[in-house]
Amino acid sequence: MTDLLRSYRFREERETDWQKLDLILTRARNRGVDALSDEEMAALPRLYRQAVSSLSVARSISLDQNVISYLESLCTRGYFFVYGTRTTLGERIADFFRRDWPAVVRSAWPQVLLAALCLFGGWALAFFLCLQDMEWYWTFHSGGFDSRNPNATTEYLRSTLYDGPESATDMLAAFAAQLFSHNSQIALFAFALGFALGMPTAILLIYNGLYIGSFYALFWSRGLGYELTGWLFIHGVTELFAIVLAGAAGFKIGGAVAFPGRQSRMASAREAGQSAAMIALGAVIMLFLAALIEGFGRQLITSDVARYSIAGSTLVLWMLYFFAPRSKRYA
Numbered sequence: 001m002t003d004l005l006r007s008y009r010f011r012e013e014r015e016t017d018w019q020k021l022d023l024i025l026t027r028a029r030n031r032g033v034d035a036l037s038d039e040e041m042a043a044l045p046r047l048y049r050q051a052v053s054s055l056s057v058a059r060s061i062s063l064d065q066n067v068i069s070y071l072e073s074l075c076t077r078g079y080f081f082v083y084g085t086r087t088t089l090g091e092r093i094a095d096f097f098r099r100d101w102p103a104v105v106r107s108a109w110p111q112v113l114l115a116a117l118c119l120f121g122g123w124a125l126a127f128f129l130c131l132q133d134m135e136w137y138w139t140f141h142s143g144g145f146d147s148r149n150p151n152a153t154t155e156y157l158r159s160t161l162y163d164g165p166e167s168a169t170d171m172l173a174a175f176a177a178q179l180f181s182h183n184s185q186i187a188l189f190a191f192a193l194g195f196a197l198g199m200p201t202a203i204l205l206i207y208n209g210l211y212i213g214s215f216y217a218l219f220w221s222r223g224l225g226y227e228l229t230g231w232l233f234i235h236g237v238t239e240l241f242a243i244v245l246a247g248a249a250g251f252k253i254g255g256a257v258a259f260p261g262r263q264s265r266m267a268s269a270r271e272a273g274q275s276a277a278m279i280a281l282g283a284v285i286m287l288f289l290a291a292l293i294e295g296f297g298r299q300l301i302t303s304d305v306a307r308y309s310i311a312g313s314t315l316v317l318w319m320l321y322f323f324a325p326r327s328k329r330y331a
Helices: 001-032 039-060 065-082 089-107 109-132 137-138 154-162 168-195 199-221 225-258 265-301 303-323
Strands: none
Touching: 001 039, 039 065, 039 137, 065 154, 089 109, 089 265, 089 303, 109 199, 109 225, 137 154, 137 199, 154 225, 168 225, 168 265, 199 225, 225 265, 225 303
16 A cells, blocks of 8 residues: 555656656657747756656656556657657668668678679589580570570570560560569568578579579570670679679578577577668669669660670679778768
8 A cells, every 4th residue: 555655646746747758759759849849848858857767766666567667668758859860761761872781781791702602603504504515404494485595596586685675665664563573582582581591592592593694605605695795784783783682681691590609599690680681672772773774774775885884884883882982971
């Protein structure tokens, strides 16, 4: 009975100030800081300190748990308003592209290198196997639905690199949407499967390398290597870079699970997952850009020189964006 009375008096003496602080924080959240009057802005720090002091007293004398929970919530809200940084959505997006995304990619350079080795290692393996025996092509393209295969004539293969489709705008728009969906799934699988020690991620990257490498060998064997390179890399620089980054994100989580250090595996994976998710999110954005280039630019731009120029420019831009030294302000 004594504890109940003490809790009642404690709350009665201070509840008015708690309600004032709650009202100010609610108004600031719903309408913004500009909605607060000068008196409310001046009273906010005092009310916050009083709420923190009340929470400390409530814990020390073991008051009603409901009071303690309410004060903890109120003090947490007050802390983030008084001391936390308040940025707009636009500022957060700008910070992501200007600082956060490049920073996490640079910090994950070993995983980026490993993912690139898996992808291009599979590419090289399929390329040389198919050059020796084109029957290997059917191993990596078992579906056989693509008309660009060893049974096609050289003239037909060449035509697919330059002839734009009919109703170009509508068809290419649909094609870009399909490519974005397909490639995003690849990237997200490479990221999501990383928890299994990174092994499924490595297999997925190698498989995609085998698929592309065998396709490249087909055109190379017909003397169309130069033409295919321009056709492929006008979008492929961005697309393959994105897939490599998604694979790196998967390897980052896999490494955290395999080698947690002094942390538990779950804690290690959770910590690594924050930066890995940021890398994967950026990779999806890159795939969206690659799909636009592939769906529109690759068939509408039929000049080899223009294709190589765009491919080289995008490679330089991405490398500078991710790995060029930055001032401490943007590091």
